[in-house]
Amino acid sequence: MESDILMKRYNGASDKLKRMVLSSMKRDELFDVLSNDILILEYGNQVLRNQQTRKHIVSQKMRALASVLLELRKSDPNGGQNISDFIKPSKFDMVVEAVEKRCAIVENDNGGSCQYKFPSFAIKSGHDFVWITRIKRSQAIRQGDAEAEEEANRYLQLHQAEWHVKVASAAASTLNVRKCEKVVSLPSVSDLKKVSEHTRSQIKSLTSKLMSAKPEFRDYRLLQKMTLARLIVFNKRRPAEMAKLPVASILNRPQWEKCEINELAHNLNALEKELSKRYQVVKIVGKRGRPVAVIIPPECSESLKLIIDQRESFCIPAGNPYVFARSTSASFLDGGECLSEVLTGLDLKAPETINSTKMRQYAATVSQVLSLGSQEVEWLASHLGHDVAIHKQYYRLQESTVELCKVSKLLLAMDRGKVSNLRGKTLDEISVDDIPVFEDEQIEESVAMHQLEGDNHSDEQGKQSHHDPPVLENTSSDNHSDDERGTQGSEDQLVLENTSSGKRLFRKQKKKVPWTTEEKRPSSSIFKRT
The missing domain is CATH 1.10.443 (hpI Integrase; Chain A)
Structure with a gap:
């Protein structure tokens, strides 16, 4: 197979391209198209110089151009047989349509931008056609063909002005949508x-x-x-x-170890x-x-x-x-x-x-x-x-855990209007004391449960019976039973209760604090006078 390839001329193909790429390429309609197109063969020569041992990439790029050329021949049977015949300003719109057909364009019924089934092909084709147009211009300059040179220059002007709007924008939009919908899974x-x-x-x-x-x-x-x-x-x-x-x-x-710098080694x-x-x-x-x-x-x-x-x-x-x-x-x-x-x-x-x-x-x-x-x-x-x-x-992906635990603290601070209180702090240094998280019921319940678990581990005497709902109380200088409650003052406490839907929530409840002797004295004197 390789000897047959080398014996054929394939006008424009280097010996290296014949040996490394053409000899192992699949024999089909695309091969027949690209092997007889001087511009595509020269394109393969240049890509191979850049890719070196990555010959499969050269083959893919050449076959991609050949597939677009086949679509162009179907659209305009009398337009020409080589890709150079279609690199003209009058054929630019035809090239756009051919690429869209290869990308399997899907119209958006909601009036948004169209989507592509193969968006990467559209983006790569844009780069490939710029490259191959420059090859046509270089060959025209060498041959003194002013008409071909002008065609290439005007085609490049159209490509730079309209390709992004007509093709690349929709392709990039499709890729961005897929990226958002894609589930990112990393190794465990x-x-x-x-x-x-x-x-x-x-x-x-x-x-x-x-x-x-x-x-x-x-x-x-x-x-x-x-x-x-x-x-x-x-x-x-x-x-x-x-x-x-x-x-x-x-x-x-x-x-x-023999040439290390002493200053670095000591540090x-x-x-x-x-x-x-x-x-x-x-x-x-x-x-x-x-x-x-x-x-x-x-x-x-x-x-x-x-x-x-x-x-x-x-x-x-x-x-x-x-x-x-x-x-x-x-x-x-x-x-x-x-x-x-x-x-x-x-x-x-x-x-x-x-x-x-x-x-x-x-x-x-x-x-x-x-x-x-x-x-x-x-x-x-x-x-x-x-x-x-x-x-x-x-x-560097934004792992959901990082976004949930780190970024949510910053968002919550902005939501509560407490950013000014966090001046000079890193995200790791922001604690629950810096942000009023108890305004959110679910956060309130979670934090309270963590506090209960901590109290249960640290203080065995603070364990409560499973028959009674656990109560979280703010610390007070005086401890009083329910019988000692008065009407003066109150403190907040969190009480766990079951709702009608079966969900367990913490609600705030006022705890009455009895009057002190000093507080009772003024009112007692008033009652005595009456």
């Missing part, structure tokens, strides 16, 4: 703990087997997978980035000093060529060394630069597949939540529990491989 602590314990025990066991007299390739491959899965879960790293860990990065990693606490001795760090290439750190836990240090030392014994090609290398080619293992295999044999509550994106969202979300400063947030975002803005907007 128990599941992550099980995965961590399983991979660590397997790495230890497999390392012992490979150090025996007769190591087997099956154990070597399994050790590769377990180590890769462990590094992905521990570092919350993207699987493709972690799978491309180079051998040179491990062998030539810096000895940080580390005991835990940080111990971690710096037991853990190691290497740099790899992350998304968009950004260098990112990989922290290697102790159990992986020995397994990585063993994987590298025994490469030759298990016929790993010498030219393969990757630690998690395949034995049959110069490529690497699929990190996502390795993680899925590890999860398959475990009894987990929600294994579908343990993937790269979810774990990265989990790390960014639970970090809100800590009082991280701006520098610490930047460290975490840098480790995850993105800047702080992306970290806050796309990865």
